[in-house]
Amino acid sequence: MDFQQLGKQFIGGEWRDGKSTKSLPDINPYNDAVIATFQIANVADIDCAYQAAYKAKLEWDKVNPYAKRDILENAVKYIEAHEEEITSIIVQELGGTRLKAAFEIGLVKNMIKEAATFPLRMEGKILPSVEDGKENRLYRIPVGVVGVISPFNFPFFLSMKSVVPALGAGNGVVLKPHEDSPITGGTLIGKIFEEAGVPKGLLNVVVTDIKEIGDAFVEHPIPRVISFTGSTKVGSYIGQLAVKNFKKPLLELGGNSAFIILEDADIDYAVQAATFSRFTHQGQICMSANRILVQQTIYQDFTDKFRDKVSTLTTGDPSDPQTIIGPVINNRQAETLEKLIASGIEQGASALVQGKITGRMVEPTVLVNVQPDMAVAQEELFGPVVCIIPFETEEDAIEIANDTRFGLSGAIHTSNLERGVEMAKKIHTGMIHVNDITINDEPIVAFGGEKQSGLGRLNGEWSLDEFTTLKWISVNYKQRKFPY
Known part of the structure; x- marks a missing residue:
């Protein structure tokens, strides 16, 4: 061709x-x-x-x-x-x-x-x-x-x-x-x-x-x-x-999908699913997980494992089969991400993983100590940047998940599937997936x-x-x- x-x-x-x-x-x-x-x-x-x-x-x-x-x-x-x-x-x-x-x-x-x-x-x-x-x-x-x-x-x-x-x-x-x-x-x-x-x-x-x-x-x-x-x-x-x-x-x-992890979830599986939900195609997907909400009782365990997983992601030449994260599409996207990360840190967030930004190459960044009203939690992060936000109760998670002008996708991880379904019904989004990734699209299922x-x-x-x-x-x- x-x-x-x-x-x-x-x-x-x-x-x-x-x-x-x-x-x-x-x-x-x-x-x-x-x-x-x-x-x-x-x-x-x-x-x-x-x-x-x-x-x-x-x-x-x-x-x-x-x-x-x-x-x-x-x-x-x-x-x-x-x-x-x-x-x-x-x-x-x-x-x-x-x-x-x-x-x-x-x-x-x-x-x-x-x-x-x-x-x-x-x-x-x-x-x-x-x-x-x-x-x-x-x-x-x-x-x-x-x-x-x-x-x-x-x-x-x-x-x-x-x-x-x-x-x-x-x-x-x-x-x-x-x-x-x-x-x-x-x-x-x-x-x-x-x-x-x-x-x-x-x-x-x-x-x-x-x-x-x-x-x-x-x-x-x-x-x-x-x-x-x-x-x-x-x-x-x-x-x-x-x-x-x-x-x-x-x-x-656009989207601002919440990836919710309840205390009874399989943490290792949730780490894998959250990583894929955020970093696939450099996070440049409308359904990507922008906010990872973790129940307080498992917060430390999850963040430790998530940090270790994200730290293994290779950034570089997209033609190399070993590369997971290639460049973002243009300089404007990279500059926007850099500004959002800086504003989050200025407002009190801290970097669990701090990636370098060199031109269009944006390495993964994971922000913690993020408040739901910060710009990094409210705006669509169209790149390899993600926020982790703790919550106490299921009701808190629903409130945080709904605290956005967007409503595209989402995910809930729990060992109690029907609990996940009932929770999913309360989140104002067109699509949400229990024990799965936020990035889903099937040819015969309503998408929007x-x-x-x-x-x-x-x-x-x-x-x-x-x-x-x-x-x-x-x-x-x-x-x-x-x-x-």
Whole structure:
């Protein structure tokens, strides 16, 4: 697979440069190597992409549902045939480890397999009527065209999480990947579906930046749904802009997940699960555990073992199979983490493990003596930094866990599973996992957040609902009698 070929816009089934005079270098965050350079898309390109998706959707309507399923399944075959190359671009473009790449590719393949069933699940209903001789039919139909805006952290999966269900439900799609992941989150996906055999123009990928296009991607009159994954601040703006323009927003936003360890938990297992929940892909996952809440009676035992475990995590070249923690995506992320750590220490926290920050390389940091109202406990820590907070009672843990504007994921560790379930019901979050990690996503289970962690649900039947609409067509077999 030629990564230079993927350094183009994919609009109307053609690989070409954008019409803007500006360029975007795609930089390896570990060594600053330039992977590809994009001539970015402008507002005219955005219009071309949406027009192409609209026209191609009309062709997609004519394709037999079983043929659509086969085309989408071809995408899995293409990924499997090019898995090593896809692993390479995840490592190069994202600073992801090979372990992270394997995890992400597995999620993508499962998502495509689920969405490939959508063409066969476009079921309607026939409902009775209050009028004699009348029949009410409900048809499930595609919304039309979907605009997808994806993030930099798990871009292959988080782009695909909206793109392929939207295609499977019969829509055209325009995808705008993050400028730090234009290949993995964008043009790679365009290439996969081009090779799979979707109609030309059904999926379009525009690589650009907001300074160039402003609000044009969301405000364009063609898309009916805007699916955004990213920060809560930007998501709030996009959601309001979408509603203002009578489009449905789907928002998967930030998190501040609590990983709760009760005194009857298996501490050694909890240490392993907490480590994975925080440090996978440098902690750059919306579901990552930001706050580890530990019952006071086991606090010292846990923190000792957690410190020892975290101290073994290797930071370095993500292409090295032994590396657990690679670079964060850009300098801005590293600087934000450095400021949050400093503010926490200034406010009274102390470092159980103090990692160095050298450019984009951020070594693990574990903060203790953290108060729930500190910035490090309230903000999303999008990197290899975590807070440990003790609690006395179960009620205290629930209160601390809920003391956040976010509500995405979480975990509870206890030997009493039903106690864990009852506790989980009291935590205001879209997802929470008993005796597991905070990072979970399965293709047939509803995924989404509460509070400022998002709007809507994706995966399985919920994605099918989000990317389709219901149309009522009634048939009157008789003539009505009118009062005048």
